[in-house]
Amino acid sequence: MSGSEVKIDPLSRVEQGAVLGAGVEIGPFCTVGADVVLGAGVKLVSHVAIGGHTTIGEGAAVYPFASLGFAPQSLGYKGEPSRLVIGRNCTIREHVTMNGGTAGGHMETVVGDNGFFMVNSHVAHDCIVGDNAIFANNATLAGHVTVGSNVFLGGMAAIHQFVRIGDNAIVGGLCGLQHDLIPFGAMIYGRSGLGGLNIIGMKRRGFTRPQIHALRAAYRELFYSGGTLGERAARVAADFGDDANVMHIVNFIRNGAKRRLTVPADAADHVAEPEAA
Missing domain, CATH: 1.20.1180.10 (Udp N-acetylglucosamine O-acyltransferase, C-terminal domain)
Incomplete structure (x- = not known):
């Protein structure tokens, strides 16, 4: 553990070996594993669980009951020390889950800078998410999905495994995306196909x-x-x-x-x- 002016609520547990940057704040009832790295200014509001080989970039805020870096939801996962890397200045709201990678992927899940992940959104194993992503409530990625930068996923959007979503695309609420979505593309209604370009974005x-x-x-x-x-x-x-x-x-x-x-x-x-x- 390191870093000046780190604040840890006495009701939280930070394991020996965790690295905490300057100005990190950990509220009550949080757990931080031994292989976790929190960048400068990261704030865990309360009841946050971070495990595995997880790195969170500076300035991120994580809200209650988020679960980050634990074993991926994959039947092929055998305990290998995979990673979850989250960029700078991300906002991770209540009940968000993000998992590390698997040997069947690239052993790493990566989330870019400035992401906004709303309640109950999920980033599965081996996903790559670009910068400035916005996931509305309950937006869900299956494993091995690649999401570009400046992408918006509406509430309850569900993305099939191995799908690619290009930069500046939008997937509307309640949409089920089974196939790749071009950069600047807009899928707005259910499973109705490409609905044009993301002009507003x-x-x-x-x-x-x-x-x-x-x-x-x-x-x-x-x-x-x-x-x-x-x-x-x-x-x-x-x-x-x-x-x-x-x-x-x-x-x-x-x-x-x-x-x-x-x-x-x-x-x-x-x-x-x-x-x-």
């Missing part, structure tokens, strides 16, 4: 009108023109090769995955196979 993050118009034009070409998905992606790359935002979508499609690609319900190929690109 782009406007909030300062995207210009020409940038949004280019993304809309590329979206129409990708999902509503003729040919295979691979052929359409090639046309978009030729037409928008100097547009970094559009190429971010094209590269996401081309890079392949274990899951199919979510496309609009009224597109010709309702769910595109990854190998088609």
Whole structure:
């Protein structure tokens, strides 16, 4: 244990070996394991349980009954010393759960900076979550999911294992996402497929009108023109090769995955196979 001006409520237990940065505050009825590292200014409000090989970045706030870093919910887990790494300035609200990795994945679950994880949200084993993520109440990731930066998951959204969600995407409340969601994509209603682009999110993050118009034009070409998905992606790359935002979508499609690609319900190929690109 280290760090100046650390405050630990006498009703909490911090095991020998835990590393506490300067200004850490641990409220009552918390438990902190021996292999836990808390960055400067981390605040555990009360009744927080942190175990395993868990690192939490500076400035994070963790609320009552959150459970972080304990054994993953995987039948294949055999006790290997996997890790959970949480970035800086995250807000982790009541009853949030996050697990470490497994040998069947990459032995590590990673959450980026500035995340806001609302009540009962869950990050499963071997997931990678980017910066500025917002998970509304009960949003849930299965194992091995990759979530980009600036992604919003609505309340009770459920994400299938191995799915990829691109940067700046949104998944609406009560949606069940079974397949990959492109960067800037919006899935709004249940399992109805891709519902367009996350225009509101782009406007909030300062995207210009020409940038949004280019993304809309590329979206129409990708999902509503003729040919295979691979052929359409090639046309978009030729037409928008100097547009970094559009190429971010094209590269996401081309890079392949274990899951199919979510496309609009009224597109010709309702769910595109990854190998088609």
